[in-house]
Amino acid sequence: MSAYQLARNLLFLPWLHSVVERDHFAPCRADSVRQADHAGYIRAGFGLIALVAVSVSGASAKDIDRVKELANNFSHENLICGAYYLFVSQCLKNKNASDPVVGQYLEGGNTFLQRGIETGRIADVSDKAINAKVEIALEEMKRDTENNCVNISVLFKKHAYQCKATFDEGPGIFADRLTRMGVK
Template identity: 70%
Template sequence: MGRIFLVLFSLLSIDAAAQDMQRIKDLANNFSHENLVCGAYYLFVSQCIKNKSATDPVATQYFEGGNTFLKRGIETGRIAGVSDKALNAKVEIAIEEMKRDTDNDCVNISVLYQQHAYSCKATYEQGPSTFADKLSKMGVR
């Protein structure tokens, strides 16, 4: 009887570990997606600013922010097991949606601002610590 309990307990522990790993992957995938969309948004805004004024330093700030988002998105996407193809597809889909939402005209950028500015700013400033906090609450250090 003791052996059966030990075997069942071991199986339950393995199952719990697999569930924990899946939750970590899901969390990383969600954080990756959020960063990839924000990266696409920042790069889109950067291009719109450059189209209006090629030397505007704000365009460079948005471009650099976009690259930071993309780097985070790729790194956490890989933790989640997302392929490079899928990571690229997520960015391309986000950009296509942004083009559609603005009728492919930067004069309509306020639509994207309303959809993304606040959440992306929060993700840029607090995203890594929020992600780390969530991992910590799951018992990951």
């Protein structure tokens, strides 16, 4: 099963259906979640995972634990940003389904979740834990916005800049941290 399929099956459908519960929000249908073209990100992610797997094969248990901790943290950061992007995409879709920004946020959310799943695998994070991290993030976002997309600016203030930086620079920062740890 691909990372996208895993994310769609485990994360998207159960939680996008309940992102918001008030009547003035349209429900998200399964057919509205599409696979975007992430070939570049997928290749970069698999390359990074292969690099880590090869690099730690001769490493000490302490070094492996450090790499797993770094991967777990990067995975968690990406899963939270994935939840944020999907939440925003649903709010935008509810307001104007034909807005092209909806697709951009959905694509970004897919990329974040894919990264989170793949780097979570390095850290041996279970599917249940991945699902729980996204569930907790979405529940917190629902509370922060009082289940009303009118209050999305609360999430923007909390997540937008960090998630944009993670999207653009996250893999490079992750690779640099691995290098500083001595993983070549």
